Amino acid sequence: xxxxxxxxxxxxxxxxxxxxxxxxxxxxxxxxxxxxxxxxxxxxxxxxxxxxxxxxxxxxxxxxxxxxxxxxxxxxxxxxxxxxxxxxxxxxxxxxxxxxxxxxxxxxxxxxxxxxxxxxxxxxxxxxxxxxxxxxxxxxxxxxxxxxxxxxxxxxxxxxxxxxxxxxxxxxxxxxxxxxxxxxxxxxxxxxxxxxxxxxxxxxxxxxxxxxxxxxxxxxxxxxxxxxxxxxxxxxxxxxxxxxxxxxxxxxxxxxxxxxxxxxxxxxxxxxxxxxxxxxxxxxxxxxxxxxxxxxxxxxxxxxxxxxxxxxxxxxxxxxxxxxxxxxxxxxxxxxxxxxxxxxxxxx
Amino acid sequence: xxxxxxxxxxxxxxxxxxxxxxxxxxxxxxxxxxxxxxxxxxxxxxxxxxxxxxxxxxxxxxxxxxxxxxxxxxxxxxxxxxxxxxxxxxxxxxxxxxxxxxxxxxxxxxxxxxxxxxxxxxxxxxxxxxxxxxxxxxxxxxxxxxxxxxxxxxxxxxxxxxxxxxxxxxxxxxxxxxxxxxxxxxxxxxxxxxxxxxxxxxxxxxxxxxxxxxxxxxxxxxxxxxxxxxxxxxxxxxxxxxxxxxxxxxxxxxxxxxxxxxxxxxxxxxxxxxxxxxxxxxxxxxxxxxxxxxxxxxxxxxxxxxxxxxxxxxxxxxxxxxxxxxxxxxxxxxxxxxxxxxxxxxxxxxxxxxxxxx
Numbered sequence: 001x002x003x004x005x006x007x008x009x010x011x012x013x014x015x016x017x018x019x020x021x022x023x024x025x026x027x028x029x030x031x032x033x034x035x036x037x038x039x040x041x042x043x044x045x046x047x048x049x050x051x052x053x054x055x056x057x058x059x060x061x062x063x064x065x066x067x068x069x070x071x072x073x074x075x076x077x078x079x080x081x082x083x084x085x086x087x088x089x090x091x092x093x094x095x096x097x098x099x100x101x102x103x104x105x106x107x108x109x110x111x112x113x114x115x116x117x118x119x120x121x122x123x124x125x126x127x128x129x130x131x132x133x134x135x136x137x138x139x140x141x142x143x144x145x146x147x148x149x150x151x152x153x154x155x156x157x158x159x160x161x162x163x164x165x166x167x168x169x170x171x172x173x174x175x176x177x178x179x180x181x182x183x184x185x186x187x188x189x190x191x192x193x194x195x196x197x198x199x200x201x202x203x204x205x206x207x208x209x210x211x212x213x214x215x216x217x218x219x220x221x222x223x224x225x226x227x228x229x230x231x232x233x234x235x236x237x238x239x240x241x242x243x244x245x246x247x248x249x250x251x252x253x254x255x256x257x258x259x260x261x262x263x264x265x266x267x268x269x270x271x272x273x274x275x276x277x278x279x280x281x282x283x284x285x286x287x288x289x290x291x292x293x294x295x296x297x298x299x300x301x302x303x304x305x306x307x308x309x310x311x312x313x314x315x316x317x318x319x320x321x322x323x324x325x326x327x328x329x330x331x332x333x334x335x336x337x338x339x340x341x342x343x344x345x346x347x348x
Numbered sequence: 349x350x351x352x353x354x355x356x357x358x359x360x361x362x363x364x365x366x367x368x369x370x371x372x373x374x375x376x377x378x379x380x381x382x383x384x385x386x387x388x389x390x391x392x393x394x395x396x397x398x399x400x401x402x403x404x405x406x407x408x409x410x411x412x413x414x415x416x417x418x419x420x421x422x423x424x425x426x427x428x429x430x431x432x433x434x435x436x437x438x439x440x441x442x443x444x445x446x447x448x449x450x451x452x453x454x455x456x457x458x459x460x461x462x463x464x465x466x467x468x469x470x471x472x473x474x475x476x477x478x479x480x481x482x483x484x485x486x487x488x489x490x491x492x493x494x495x496x497x498x499x500x501x502x503x504x505x506x507x508x509x510x511x512x513x514x515x516x517x518x519x520x521x522x523x524x525x526x527x528x529x530x531x532x533x534x535x536x537x538x539x540x541x542x543x544x545x546x547x548x549x550x551x552x553x554x555x556x557x558x559x560x561x562x563x564x565x566x567x568x569x570x571x572x573x574x575x576x577x578x579x580x581x582x583x584x585x586x587x588x589x590x591x592x593x594x595x596x597x598x599x600x601x602x603x604x605x606x607x608x609x610x611x612x613x614x615x616x617x618x619x620x621x622x623x624x625x626x627x628x629x630x631x632x633x634x635x636x637x638x639x640x641x642x643x644x645x646x647x648x649x650x651x652x653x654x655x656x657x658x659x660x661x662x663x664x665x666x667x668x669x670x671x672x673x674x675x676x677x678x679x680x681x682x683x684x685x686x687x688x689x690x691x692x693x694x695x696x697x698x699x700x701x702x703x704x705x706x
Contacts, residue, residue: 045651047648047649047650047651047652047653047657048648048657048660048661048664049660049661049664049665050664051664051665051666051669055661055664055665055666056428056433056661056662056664056665057665058424058425058427058428059427059436060427060428060431060432060433060434060435060436061436086493086495087433088495088651089433089495089651089652089653090651091648091649091650091651093553093649094556094557094649094650094651097557097558097561098557098651100561101557101560101561103571210666210669213666213669213670214669214670324666325666325667326666
């Protein structure tokens with residue numbers, strides 16, 4: 001590994017010096033090579049459905065945010081995901097060993113970036129692609145628009161979680177007089193909230209959004225307040241020490257945000273490619289060379305992703321956002337220009 | 349016999365009176381329980397039949413009508429329950445394969461097939477047909493890898509494979525444990541007791557996920573088959589003890605008599621011991637089959653879409669997540685059909701073999 005890394009480093013420097021867009025060397029033992037030779041990407045699904053992230057439609061075809069990213073990745077690698085993507089159903093407990101044993105090539109499975117996972121499991125995280133925010137859901141009839149409007153009310157939370165502490169810290173820090181009720185059991189807290197025992201319910205925002213779809217009084221009777229009480233950053237996971245494969249993940253995510261920031265959608269991508277607004281966009285869409293070859297991919301890989309899957313806004317919108325049944329506002333998951341925390345990397 | 353003839357034959361009304369209304373207390377109990385039963389049945393019928401929504405894609409009608417069952421989820425998404433993630437256009441293959449398996453199971457319950465030649469032939473042919481249809485890749489059928497198998501077809505496959513591998517293994521274990529060589533008997537005893545003291549979930553997890561790290565790459569194979577082997581081992585450990593129980597309930601004199609007649613080991617086992625052991629062990633054996641069928645649902649933990657997981661997946665989407673109850677009722681019905689037929693067949697075998705009467 002070490003000598004290989006040195007060679008790679010040397011070649012990177014040389015490429016930089018000669019300022020020629022030479023094709024990057026992909027390490028022979030990289031998962032990227034394995035996937036390209038196989039011609040199929042093995043990506044994580046779920047054993048059942050995980051609402052919003054991995055679900056199955058009437059014909060048994062996967063959909064959801066994580067699945068869309070799998071599609072984007074497969075499209076970037078092969079030009080189209082049709083026939084090149086296999087979603088492997090994997091349980092939560094199974095995901096790490098499945099990656100190590102090669103049952104899957106990459107884990108895109110709403111997995112939070114924690115220190116123990118990062119350091120002890122021989123894994124590497126890409127930059128986060130989703131912020132799993134803990135937010136408060138409240139009854140629309142109360143008219144609350146922010147958590148502070150629930151002052152004097154009751155908020156329910158699962159007992160023994162870090163969120164329990166976070167919400168009480170939040171209340172203290174903002175000088176709110178909120179009674180915090182804790183529940184041991186998920187069903188109990190759900191019922192209490194829908195029966196009106198709690199004015200607010202703190203939970204992982206996607207779980208709130210999927211939960212309110214089944215609300216007895218209808219989804220419209222509940223609002224998810226924008227404040228983030230606590231968050232978990234979900235990233236894409238690849239085996240440790242596979243820099244080439246990790247690069248592909250990071251640049252795949254960056255591309256989806258870059259397209260969104262520059263207004264490139266699946267609808268206008270052809271037009272954009274024909275008349276790029278800037279040299280950056282021209283490189284990005286493969287009109288001028290370099291964007292793909294440096295990663296060991298074809299130069300139009302980002303174009304293909306946007307064309308077949310769409311930019312991050314399109315992906316989010318149909319999986320969890322406005323055009324999905326969950327209608328979870330994007331909030332902290334937006335681009336930095338819209339008050340979120342995400343951003344594309346520089347293309348040069 | 350003649351005096352019974354002189355009595356008038358009791359009418360249905362008489363019998364009803366004698367059984368349910370013979371004292372005041374009994375009459376009251378009958379009326380109260382009858383009323384409760386009727387009330388439950390009335391509500392159930394109202395929910396499940398009268399107010400139910402049946403049509404395809406009637407999710408919105410269901411949401412508007414919460415007094416009735418929403419069978420629309422079944423009529424819209426039944427394919428997921430039966431076939432899991434099997435490719436949509438190829439699902440007829442999965443259905444046909446499943447039907448073949450059921451036919452084979454039914455045929456093997458008919459006494460005509462109970463011979464050492466017919467039964468194995470039936471099952472080998474059945475399994476081959478099942479595998480070719482499901483897996484494809486030959487005879488112009490497109491290939492469908494095992495990890496995309498699912499639903500009822502997968503459950504039936506796992507169950508029959510486990511029983512077919514596990515049963516001979518169990519007989520081996522039982523015979524070896526009865527061996528007169530102490531180190532053989534003790535080693536096998538140790539294996540059986542070790543396997544029995546491990547939870548099934550741990551065994552499945554080990555075979556599916558841990559084993560690939562320990563095996564050479566040529567021996568890894570598909571995780572579905574590793575799980576089936578692990579589960580068969582588990583099944584065999586329990587079934588071996590059931591068979592041993594059946595064997596030990598035979599008087600030792602029988603085997604000694606056979607020995608005195610000059611019968612060899614295989615004749616003694618094949619003609620004297622095992623047939624009687626199986627007859628004695630029939631009720632717990634059926635029990636073991638039923639438990640095995642139900643526990644196939646555990647394969648969900650290693651990412652397989654068995655019928656239970658498929659059902660949960662079918663209701664696990666925003667359009668249908670309100671109808672989980674209906675889905676579970678349907679799954680319960682499916683399981684009931686299989687398990688109840690198994691127990692009825694067991695009861696038939698018991699009558700035929702005269703278990704408990706001889």
